[in-house]
Amino acid sequence: MNHQRRDVLKAGGSLGLFGLLVAAGLIRPEVAEAAWNKGAFDAKTLDEAFAALGAGKPADSADIQITAPDIAENGAVVPVGVVSNLPKTEQIAILVEKNPFMLAANFEIPAGTVADIQTRIKMGQTSDVYALVKADGKFVVARKEVKVTLGGCGG
Amino acid sequence: MANPMRIRAAAKDGLTEVRVLMSHVMETGQRKDAAGATIPAHFITELTAKHNDRLVLSAQFGPSVSTNPYLAFKFNGGAKGDKITVSWVDNKGDSRTDEVQIA
Numbered sequence: 001m002n003h004q005r006r007d008v009l010k011a012g013g014s015l016g017l018f019g020l021l022v023a024a025g026l027i028r029p030e031v032a033e034a035a036w037n038k039g040a041f042d043a044k045t046l047d048e049a050f051a052a053l054g055a056g057k058p059a060d061s062a063d064i065q066i067t068a069p070d071i072a073e074n075g076a077v078v079p080v081g082v083v084s085n086l087p088k089t090e091q092i093a094i095l096v097e098k099n100p101f102m103l104a105a106n107f108e109i110p111a112g113t114v115a116d117i118q119t120r121i122k123m124g125q126t127s128d129v130y131a132l133v134k135a136d137g138k139f140v141v142a143r144k145e146v147k148v149t150l151g152g153c154g155g
Numbered sequence: 156m157a158n159p160m161r162i163r164a165a166a167k168d169g170l171t172e173v174r175v176l177m178s179h180v181m182e183t184g185q186r187k188d189a190a191g192a193t194i195p196a197h198f199i200t201e202l203t204a205k206h207n208d209r210l211v212l213s214a215q216f217g218p219s220v221s222t223n224p225y226l227a228f229k230f231n232g233g234a235k236g237d238k239i240t241v242s243w244v245d246n247k248g249d250s251r252t253d254e255v256q257i258a
Contacts, residue, residue, distance in 0.1 A: 036200045041217040077221045096219055100185055104219035107228075113211050114170070114229040120221040122183070 040093075041103050046130070049095055049102050050139075055132055061086070061140035066131050068146050072123060075148040080104075081118040086135035089115035098127035123148045157245075162255045164239040171233030171257055173204060173211075175226045175241050183218040199224060202243040206233055233257050 043049035067081035158178035184196025
């Protein structure tokens with residue numbers, strides 16, 4: 001019997017199971033995030049991305065402010081800022097709904113760091129920008145539409 | 156080895172603001188070169204920032220972050236002369252660590 005093949009199959013099977021567990025939110029994100037969260041970055045739909053981040057179906061929140069231009073002339077460089085006024089904010093993720101890679105960045109905010117992040121992202125086309133915030137163990141989300149004149153993901 | 160980051164850190168009223176400008180192509184893997192071949196993805200995946208030895212921010216980036224990524228954040232505490240260290244790793248295993256003193 002080919003033992004090596006069996007081992008490879010076993011390893012593959014367990015990896016798949018781990019991925020499923022992460023996606024289902026059964027494994028706590030703290031464990032999963034020890035490495036780059038591939039599932040979340042590869043997600044093709046918002047629901048998938050939220051699930052891979054362990055967020056499920058987050059509720060809307062008015063306590064998150066997204067600072068981004070209404071119209072971005074150059075989609076290659078869109079300044080985006082996220083401020084969360086929720087106490088105990090521990091995570092901020094920035095997602096662009098219509099990008100091939102939705103999840104742009106995921107920030108983990110330790111105690112003592114202000115939930116106020118600014119960065120620059122690429123946008124392929126006009127889209128909603130989502131800020132997913134985990135505060136006190138709960139996920140909430142806010143969105144803002146940014147119109148893009150010139151896409152930043154083309155060749 | 157990638158080019159150095161430009162880091163500015165300023166303490167004011169008990170709050171330290173850190174601004175980082177990294178030098179990286181942040182290639183998405185979606186673009187094609189003149190010959191029509193896909194340019195392989197090459198982007199920063201993980202970033203950490205430390206105040207002395209205390210972690211003040213950790214981040215994961217995807218290819219949707221702009222070329223030469225910019226990042227600004229604030230944390231409580233920090234005094235003039237303290238050390239701020241920022242490190243990143245990209246998907247090809249390249250890495251870079253730079254440090255500055257809070258001004």
